Amino acid sequence: MMAASSSHRPRGLASKTLKSAGLISRDEDASMRDLSQGSSSGRKKPAKKIGHRQRGVDLYKASGTSDLSHKMLASRISANLSNPLAVRGAALKPAIIRPGSSATRVSQVRTLDVWREIVQKRYNPEAKFLNLECLADDEVLKKHNITPPGLPGSNHKEYPVIFKLASQLKPPVETISLANNNLQMGTHLAPIAHYLPNLRNLSLQSNKLKSWRDLDYLAGRNRKLGLLRELIFLDNPLRDQEMNAGRAEQYKSGMSRRFPSLEVLDQEAITKISFVDMPVASSSNSGPSDESGPSSFPLPMAPSFITGVDGSVISGFLARFFPLFDSQRSALIDAYDPSATFSYSAFTTIPPRARLQGWHTSKEMPNQRRLEWGPWLKNDAGGSRNLNFIGRGGASGAGLDRELRSLHAGPTAIVTAMSHLPKTHHEVAGAADKFCIDAWPVGQGAATMLFLCIHGEFTEEPSRGIRSFDRTFILAPAPPGSTAAMNNWAVTILSDQLTVRPYSSPDAWKAGPMKVQGEGKLPRQHATPRRTPAAQQPFLAPEVQAQLNVIPEPQRSLVVTVCQRTGLNVRFSVDCLDNNGWDIERAVANFEQVKPSLGQEAFL
Missing domain, CATH: 1.10.8.10 (Ubiquitin-associated (UBA) domain)
Known part of the structure; x- marks a missing residue:
């Protein structure tokens, strides 16, 4: 009994001390005694697991003690916790500030105030320009020991805060520069379109964005900057990679596709054609339609353009060249200069306009399905010289060899290469509207030459299908005594480049307003009827x-x-x-x- 009574005294003393401090109630004291007595075997029952250890402050809040107890607890909590005997001789652990505590909330409010100060300080309301360049060098951030997003140890969630603060500026922000901020992920950019959807100009220069996916965070289906006019993307790995690989046009195309309203890219204007809506006839019986009306280029299409040269020279050359090309290509050997070159390229993709208009599935043109590209793409003379695809067929050495074999120099090599091409028939006898000719002199003095470009169509044998073509010549006066002059050619061919492509209508160069594809489908048009000789206009x-x-x-x-x-x-x-x-x-x-x-x- 003495041993048992002695073991209970410390617990009783501790209970009285806690009760006098107002930290436990009498009921809790009784429960402590029940637990201490336990079973007769002397073993303690397993303690019931709880989420966390109860603290004095929690007990105080639950007990609803008087104002005096509130003041006593407040004084104990605010005491120097480095002294383990600060609270009635009880040993305390050092205080730990956990997320969600009042101390954390104070820190967050303070950081928010710092960012608000920076955003307001860096905003030029007259120019509607927010300069967020080089945040790592900002003295205000250094003063408050805040690491800007993008740097190691930073909080990536601060960018939404920055852009939300920017959205509250007056007048609204139109231009933002985020240059030199070590941006590496597109996730940092996603909040821009959410908070600033009407942004007009954006600079991402000198960051570390590496893939198109990073830009998709700005240009995704639900995050498009529909009014973005200018984008600066210089000195980013993605741009450097595209430029070093010789894909400048693909880079510009990729940017324009993601930001259709873009007018200036990397401080250079983007070449584009603006579309002007034309009025559409209305009908009282017609209801609303989702399809937009037809559109046209801002300038009308003009007919063939020939200047600085006698038209008879051009007509005489073409009226002789194409019939020989169709029926007797070997006779063209006299027309080529000894140093002349010839090459051709085949583009197999059907133009969007022709596809929508159904030229290649039309009942009026049943032979289109019989056309084959094989003889144009590869043959014994080297095949198509489409430089976009030559390098994709294997090792770089093979691509270079094909480049060389598909460029033919000298009259004999040129005529031999032509003999491997499918037979053709150019209807130049009276189909002037099916051809467009541009010609003007180039060079000066004795070196004056003639640039001649023909766009048109031909019938391919034996399928009788129709293809479109573009052929560009560089011509020079035939020197006296030359093979060309002795065979009555007024000019000699220095360069001949032929492009063969799927058929498209000659409406492309029809004089007058040129209709273009809008959001809706182009109306189906019938194939141009084949004219009889009596109805044709001589070429x-x-x-x-x-x-x-x-x-x-x-x-x-x-x-x-x-x-x-x-x-x-x-x-x-x-x-x-x-x-x-x-x-x-x-x-x-x-x-x-x-x-x-x-x-x-x-x-x-």
């Missing part, structure tokens, strides 16, 4: 056309054909046909026999 110079107009059909078409195949002028072509019973093949054969004896006056 010749005006003076030649005047001579042809006095010749009745069907003789007129025969004369035009002979002019194209031989280069003879109208008078000599009529004589040639008349002397050969108006048989084209006999007339051409007769021409080849007497050709050496003909003078320059016999040709166009």
Whole structure:
């Protein structure tokens, strides 16, 4: 009994001390005695697990003690906790400030005030410009020992706070610079579009953004900066990587696709065509429609542009070149200068306009599905010289070899390369509206040359499908005594570049307002009907056309054909046909026999 009574005395003494301090009640004292007595075996029952240890402050709040007790507890809590006997001789652990405590909230309020001061201090209301460059060097942040976001040890959640404070500025912010802030992740940028959706200008220069995904945080479906006019992205790994790889155009395209309203990128204007909505006829019976009306380019499309050169030179060259290219390519060897080059590129992607208009699935043009790209892409002469795709086929050495083999130099190599291409038929005899010609002189003095570009279409044999093409020549006057001059070519070809692509309508160069694709689908158009020779407008110079107009059909078409195949002028072509019973093949054969004896006056 003595041992038992002695063991209870410390507990009784502690209970009285706690009760006198107002930290426990009598009921709690009784529960302490019950636990201390426990079972007769002397073993303690397992303690019931609780979420946390009760503190004196918690007991005080639950007990509802008097104001005097409040003052006593407040004085004990605020005492020097470094002294373990500060509270009635009870040993206390050093205080720990936990998240959510009043001390943390005080710190957060203080940090918020610091950021508010910085945002207001760095804002220029006249220019509506918020300068957040080089935050690591900000003296206010250094003074309060705050690490700006983007640096090691910083709190990435502070950027939403910054942009929310920026959204409260008056007048509203239009320009923000975040240059030189060590930004490495697009997640830092996401709050910009949320809090500042009407931002006009943004600088992200000299940061560490590495992928397109980082920019998608700004340009995502729900976070687009729809009014962004200028973006500076210089000195970021993503831009440097694209530029060093020679993908400058792809880089600009990627930016424009993510920010459609962008006008200036990296301090350079973006070349783009603005669309002007045209009025749409309304009807009282028509209801509202989600499809926008047609749009047009701000400037009307003009017809062929020829300046600084006699039109007869161009018409004479084209009227002779294309028929020979279609029927007798080997005869073109005389037209090429000894140092001339030739190459061609095949682009297989159907243009969006042509796809929407259904040119390649139209019942009016059933042969389009029979066309094949294989003979154009690869052949024994080196194949297509599309430099965007040559390097993708394997090692760099193989790509370089194909580049060299697909560039043909010298008349013999050029004619040999042409012989490997599919047979064609250019309907230049009377389809002037299907072709667009641009020509002007280049160079000066004795080095003056002629730039000539033709856009049009041809029929490919044997499928009878139609393709579109662009062909660019650099021509020079045929030197006296040269092969070209001796074979009655007024000019010689220095360079010949051919681009073959899927068919698209000649409406692209039709004079007048040019309709373009808007948000809605383009209306389905019917294929241009194939004209009869009587209805066609000759693809010749005006003076030649005047001579042809006095010749009745069907003789007129025969004369035009002979002019194209031989280069003879109208008078000599009529004589040639008349002397050969108006048989084209006999007339051409007769021409080849007497050709050496003909003078320059016999040709166009």
